[in-house]
Amino acid sequence: MKIEAHEVERRVETFKAAVQEAGLKLTHQRLEVFRELASSADHPDAHGIYDSVKHRLPTVSLDTVYRTLRTLSDLGLINMLGTAGESIRFDANTRKHHHFVCVNCGLVRDFENEELSALQVQEDLVGFGRVLETQIEVRGICNDCRNKS
């Protein structure tokens, strides 16, 4: 599943500006890794991104993909997600959103919802620490897995 072209471009522009801002070089590798991630809605892992990017940059190394993803994550341009025990999945969507997770195959999809995003939980958690953000994780069975069984 692909993200719409104009949204991809919006993300890429934000990315370019942030890389310049941080004083880093805008290399082909960084651009292609980011563009690949910004174009896909299914949160690939490092290997998946590597396989896709290799079509356009045949000499890219898996190591560079890992290094680039870590760099972008440190800059806050992408987020890491996924459950412990699996490989790390990446997400170029930095807008406030929530996740649908298939408990069977691990598929993750973003969704936005104003009401959910407006949720305030601070009051109940004074004992644990300061609250920064609240995210909803909806678990279920995705359509593909439903059709298979």
Added chain:
Amino acid sequence: MKIEAHEVERRVETFKAAVQEAGLKLTHQRLEVFRELASSADHPDAHGIYDSVKHRLPTVSLDTVYRTLRTLSDLGLINMLGTAGESIRFDANTRKHHHFVCVNCGLVRDFENEELSALQVQEDLVGFGRVLETQIEVRGICNDCRNKS
């Protein structure tokens, strides 16, 4: 941080019944691994449980702890949690609850809240699949980390 004694016993009794029910043996190792998990509120990983259990069962192996945790997870007596890239953390709390996660040190604490648990998200997700459950993840900085900085 410890769970109250009567809650631990409640969990242990549920555990004993379920192990019998499944036709598995109630070994010391299984009991001690489960009791350790049921007593701690901070969701230890396999190594942490191993270290604690070793005090009471000096000959237990890390392998047995891993195997036991997987068995209990398959039975639905415990849950696995944690972010990709870290080790798997375990949770003996099978009641409906939510998580507070410290983005700095990774601490996870459970909390219950009727209003949050009553949240219904089905309508918004028809396109992705069937919804089974909704869990809230609150991210922030825990008290310990706040005091250190």
Added chain:
DNA sequence: CTCCTAATTAAGAATCATTCTGATTTAGGG
């Protein structure tokens, strides 16, 4: 346009969590 330097590459090794092997011993519970 040129040059400095950061980034990439290659090939390999290291680390860490986790699972598996296979042979041997232990102990739960009918």
Added chain:
DNA sequence: CCCTAAATCAGAATGATTCTTAATTAGGAG
């Protein structure tokens, strides 16, 4: 009291991720 599942031990295998070192490439400031 025995049968058999489970545990143990030691070690090895796996897979994701990170690091090493040395040589090459290329971004972008001047």
